[in-house]
Amino acid sequence: MVAGAGLGLAALAVTGAPDHLVWRLTGALVLGVSAGTGGMALAVLAQTADPWDLALRLLIAALVVAAAVLMLVAGAHVLAAVPAPAWSAVPAALSAFLVRLAWPALGRIPARRLLTSSARAGHLASAATALDPSLLTWIAEDAHWRGRRLHSKSWPTPPRAARAAVFVPAWQEVRRLTRWPGRLAVLAGAVVLPAMIARAGGGAGPVGIAVLAGGLTAAACAVSGVRWDADDPSFSRLLALRRRDLLAARAVVPGLLAAAWMAAALAILPGLPAALLWFAPLAAPALAAAALRMARRAPVDHAMPVLNIAGGAIPSGPLIWGLTGLDLAFAGAWPAAYALVAQPADVRTALILQGVAGAGVLALYLMRTSNR
Structure with a gap:
């Protein structure tokens, strides 16, 4: 929530507030906090099932593209045309809905995902303590292969030479x-x-x-x-x-x-x-x-x-x-x-x-x- 509030303030600083500064500042804070809590809820849902994980990645990619287009092309013109309660109430309602779905899903997170997060935290702590960038490579390797199901295939016959x-x-x-x-x-x-x-x-x-x-x-x-x-x-x-x-x-x-x-x-x-x-x-x-x-x-x-x-x-x-x-x-x-x-x-x-x-x-x- 704190990171979301900072994100909302940063977005308002980039786009500007052409009028009604108090309302737009409040709307930016609500929008940022909603993005933070909604993202947290999506992360919880993504750890409970693989379809949610894929949906989260697609949603993040779409939001990044949409935010870049909004900042570069439209900017403050879109925010000036839309009232502050309109572009802050909808994300707040969506965030509350996602939190409502994520709360009962906390008990369904598989143990393998918790173990993966624990191992990743241990690797990061070792890399920070030893100041060794090579440990980051092992983090990527372990995160990719841990828990992955590999199917065996017959190897090709090598050349005679x-x-x-x-x-x-x-x-x-x-x-x-x-x-x-x-x-x-x-x-x-x-x-x-x-x-x-x-x-x-x-x-x-x-x-x-x-x-x-x-x-x-x-x-x-x-x-x-x-x-x-x-x-x-x-x-x-x-x-x-x-x-x-x-x-x-x-x-x-x-x-x-x-x-x-x-x-x-x-x-x-x-x-x-x-x-x-x-x-x-x-x-x-x-x-x-x-x-x-x-x-x-x-x-x-x-x-x-x-x-x-x-x-x-x-x-x-x-x-x-x-x-x-x-x-x-x-x-x-x-x-x-x-x-x-x-x-x-x-x-x-x-x-x-x-x-x-x-x-x-x-x-x-x-x-x-x-x-x-």
């Missing part, structure tokens, strides 16, 4: 991706971001950074197996693979996903030479190595010294943690970054350099990791 044990880790990532369609949908929709930056006049520099950052993000979405191997290597040892072979198999899906994302993003860029599309598959190995390194990095070491610079003190532990993985991406994808920013007339030299740098970074990373 490939060893079955090497085929298994790559196919595990494929199965994880297919069981997380929302992540793939977000990645597919994000391919338009470089084109939007270009149409907004962002220049070649921001566009190139967006393409490479998107490719690295796509690769990082397919390294769950590597993260689990680093946290508990007991299951990966059952495959009887050397560490180099296991990491090489784990790098296949991130590399393919990064190449596909960058190729799609470059294909829809306006006025981009077709030759620059070849940088997508050539830069993918370096981005895959960077994603593997990011997934296998240790927690933040807060015992490392603090760097005193002119702008202030910087803790070196979080700084090194944040740069882990980005160093490989920069070392292996700088020819692609140069070509996307400068767009030279002849890109053959840059393509050769990118092929050597991408493959070299991945090979050196696999060799260095296998020797540990």
Whole structure:
């Protein structure tokens, strides 16, 4: 209710009060409190049954779109034409109706949802206590897989040229991706971001950074197996693979996903030479190595010294943690970054350099990791 009252005051500050300030202030407070209590009631109802959960998500999406259109297009003109009691009494009645439905539904919340909330609160407390952003990844993983019913399917027969044990880790990532369609949908929709930056006049520099950052993000979405191997290597040892072979198999899906994302993003860029599309598959190995390194990095070491610079003190532990993985991406994808920013007339030299740098970074990373 307190958050709803603040929301109502913020909405009134944005839209303005052309007349009858007291009535419109009262109506804004009633509208905000009604939104807060109604949202709380919907959240309770959503935890009692899955249809309510889907309805709540659709309603939130519709309300966000409607609020954005109202604020940007209509604004205070609509509020000036509608009396304050009219646009506050209806939400108040709807909120009271939802609260009436939610009160007896409190006893029907399944125990699994309460356990999920308890586990999520524990993860958040651990992340806040340890000041480790990597724990947020585990929160997302556990929240997605906990309580989910998975159906078994027969695995395809691997090619004769490939060893079955090497085929298994790559196919595990494929199965994880297919069981997380929302992540793939977000990645597919994000391919338009470089084109939007270009149409907004962002220049070649921001566009190139967006393409490479998107490719690295796509690769990082397919390294769950590597993260689990680093946290508990007991299951990966059952495959009887050397560490180099296991990491090489784990790098296949991130590399393919990064190449596909960058190729799609470059294909829809306006006025981009077709030759620059070849940088997508050539830069993918370096981005895959960077994603593997990011997934296998240790927690933040807060015992490392603090760097005193002119702008202030910087803790070196979080700084090194944040740069882990980005160093490989920069070392292996700088020819692609140069070509996307400068767009030279002849890109053959840059393509050769990118092929050597991408493959070299991945090979050196696999060799260095296998020797540990």
